[in-house]
Amino acid sequence: MNIPTIVAGALWLVALWRLPSIRHSRKQRSLALTFVCLAAAMTLEVPEAKAAVNDAAGAGMRLPPLLKHLLGVASAAYLLDFVIAVVRPQGLARRTRLAAVGVTFPLMLAFYALANWTPGGPVRLGEGEGAVFPVLYTAVFTLYIGVAMIVATWLFLGGVRHSRTLLGKAGLGFLGLGTLLGSLYALQRVVFVTIHLSTGTGHPELEDLLSTTLKQTAILSISLGVCLPPLSVAVDHARDWNTLRRLQPLWEHLTEAAPHVVLSAPIPRWRVPFRLERCVIEIEDACLALREYVSADLHERARSFAEQRSVEEDEADAVAEACWLRAAAHFSRDGRRLEGTEHPPLGVTGRDRTSELVWLRAVSRAYTSSPVVAEFPSQEKATASLSAGVPERVCSRGN
CATH class of the missing domain: 1.20.1070.10 (Rhodopsin 7-helix transmembrane proteins)
Known part of the structure; x- marks a missing residue:
């Protein structure tokens, strides 16, 4: 030829x-x-x-x-x-x-x-x-x-x-x-x-x-x-599909705790960029909804908890974010929102598109695989129970 x-x-x-x-x-x-x-x-x-x-x-x-x-x-x-x-x-x-x-x-x-x-x-x-x-x-x-x-x-x-x-x-x-x-x-x-x-x-x-x-x-x-x-x-x-796959576990956990943020209109599976965009929007909306169940103090405790567990410095912010989100998802089951208090800031705020996706991927990875994040809600629950029990014992002694 x-x-x-x-x-x-x-x-x-x-x-x-x-x-x-x-x-x-x-x-x-x-x-x-x-x-x-x-x-x-x-x-x-x-x-x-x-x-x-x-x-x-x-x-x-x-x-x-x-x-x-x-x-x-x-x-x-x-x-x-x-x-x-x-x-x-x-x-x-x-x-x-x-x-x-x-x-x-x-x-x-x-x-x-x-x-x-x-x-x-x-x-x-x-x-x-x-x-x-x-x-x-x-x-x-x-x-x-x-x-x-x-x-x-x-x-x-x-x-x-x-x-x-x-x-x-x-x-x-x-x-x-x-x-x-x-x-x-x-x-x-x-x-x-x-x-x-x-x-x-x-x-x-x-x-x-x-x-x-x-x-x-x-x-x-x-x-x-x-x-x-x-x-x-x-x-x-391919990059959008990979990012969507990595964000899917975080989306599933957060939308399970705040199902009302999920949009009803279906998107074909092959339209990956649109699916990714909606996934990010629904994750951020779920974060906004769940932050009403916790205070800013809990965010500070999550950061201290991550430092106590010797989390790497470059991962500490994402781990702390995942900690308070997991705790908020747990507290949301009681349906009692906190009023009259300051709520945690969202780590995604003020980021451009690229750093936003990098941040959400880091939070998703910490949320689903970090033992520190899995332990934090139990720690908070134990602390809350102890705090609630102390006044009762003082009161009984006074009687």
Whole structure:
């Protein structure tokens, strides 16, 4: 299997993967059509596909190169539309871009039809009556590809710093690298044509090597850049699922003590980010409900209890939080809320999203696995019983 076949096959896989998203939004539609055009263009470099087109249209028509270049222009236009939709949602020179495409296609078709092609390739300037038209054809194609790729490179690389995730930044970086290589592809074509026109000498083997290498590397870089952001989504999904799994035991214990905080609307199991969001909300609501059964003094005793049991300093806050929550869940069974007293502060207050989840995971781990947390409610119950019993004994002696 040759390299063009491998590249074309990889592009068709990406194109088929992106094709279902064509109805979702403008940027998704542009991206899907970019890869459909690229895949079709690279298919025309596969020897068997090129031979089939020549057999159908006639070898003298030289249809595969024309179709490949037209598809290349279309893919560049859709890619530019995609990056503008991502980086500049407000738009960028839409009328100018439409006009450029509207002029490029008819000029390419006209110059291609007027050129006097030879079996070895296009006839250069000075070798025939129609020799200027291959040069004009190449100039129009190269100019559009070059300008489109330069603008896309500027937008892609400029958008790297605005991406929120590492894989998102890497994806935009690879897309920018791919369009930069596309710009170099256009530049090397200009350089070789200029050398041929000025000196009359050509370097077809070197030109073909550079052209093929730059083109295929650019396409693979763009394909990799497109695949990385969805991978970032998959990583986020896996992280959310893992966090949800770790918070589930804390949620079960707290909502058992405060069942009224559980929302009734169901969420499908596959919508993990929404399930995690609701789990966090219900845990925090349960904490607010349960704190009404205990006083701030109990929180201080929980912290002292953790220190007495030699809990690690970096775990002490989470263990103390889990201690008073477990005690509050125990006291809530009596249904007597404490009034006229200060309640414990919530450790989750004032945190950003990342530190909030880290905190809740630490509290959940302490709540379900720390022997200190399991012992604390019994200690508090014994202390409360002793405190309640002392006045009775004093009173009886007074009688």
